[in-house]
Amino acid sequence: MTRLADRAPAKVNLTLHILGRRAADGYHTLESLVAFAGVADRLTLDPGAPLGLTVGGPTAGPAGPTADNLVLRAARGLAARVPDLRTGAFHLVKRLPVAAGIGGGSSDAAAALRLLARLNGLPLDHAAVVAAARETGADVPVCLDPRARMMRGVGAETGPALDLAPLPAVLINPGVPVPTAPVFKALGLVPGQSIDGAAHPAIAADLDGDTLVAAIAPARNDLETPALTVAPVIGDVLAALRAQGCRLARMSGSGATVFALFSDRRGAVRAAATLRAAHPGWWVAPTFLR
DSSP states (O other): OOOEEEEEEEEEESOBEEEEEOTTTOOEEEEEEEEEEEEEEEEEEEETSOSEEEEESTTOGGGOOGGGOHHHHHHHHHHTTSTTOOOEEEEEEOOSOSSSSSOHHHHHHHHHHHHHHHHHTOOTTOHHHHHHHHHHOTTHHHHSSOSOEEEEETTTEEOOOOOOOOEEEEEEEOSOOOOHHHHHHHHTOOTTOBOOOOOOOOOOTTOOHHHHHHHHTTOOBTTHHHHHHHOTHHHHHHHHHHTTTOSEEEEOTTSSOEEEEOSSHHHHHHHHHHHHHHOTTSEEEEEEEO
16 A cells, blocks of 8 residues: 655644643643644654554654654554554654654654554544544644644643644754753642643634734743753743844743744744854754744
C-alpha cells in the first residue's frame, strides 16, 4: 500500500494561564490559547510493515530513545483499543527543537494517530483515538486537529477551532533544552493551591490579526517567570525580539522557545534574518501561526 505522510506542526501557546494545582493528583490546571506554526516535523507510515519507528533529521539526536518515543506510545495505545488495528513502520523527520515548549513530541504523536486513523477509516473524534491521545500526553489532544483553539483543565479539554487570521511570527529557541518538571517546580504551587490572577480574555472565532493581538496582549504565560530561573537565556531572546519592533513577544509553553508577532510577513522575515546572523547558535524560524 502507498506510504502515508503527515506534518506535525509546532504548537505555540499564545497565552498560558495556570489556574492552580489539583489536590487529588497534583496536576496543574490551565487555560491557554493555542495556535500552530508552519514549521513542522514530518511523519510517514509504511502500512503492512511491523510496527516500528526510525528517526532522522536535524534534531533527531536530542529526541531520546526511539523505543520510548511518543509516536510508538500513541500507536500502541490505539492498538490496545481497536481490535485488529492496521499499523506499520513509522519514519519521523525531526526538525523542531526538543524540550522546547512547542509540543514537538505531542504533535508527532498526534500525527501518528491521524495516520493510523486514516489507514483504518476512523474519524479523529472516534472514542479510541481521543482516549489514546489523552493517555499519551496532556498536549496530544489539542494537536489532533492542529488549528487555533482554547485548551483547559490539564490539557484534555479542547474548544472548537477558532479560524483566526494567520499571524506573521518568528519562533526562536536558544538551543537550551528546558524540561517541564523543573519549571513547574520553580512555580512552586502545592497540591490544592490556586493562583489569583486576571481572567483569561474571551477569544471569539474569526478574529482578524489586530483584534486578536489586542485581545491577548493583557494575557500572560504564567510559566515565563519560573522558566527564567531555569534558563535565563530566555530573557535574552525576549529582549532581542522586542528590539526588532514586534507587536508582542512571549514564551511558549514551559520554554525555552519564544515567539514574536509582527504586523506583516516582511517584518517577520527581516527580524529572523537579523537575529539568525547575530545568534548563529539559535534556532530561528519565520512562520505564520494559525
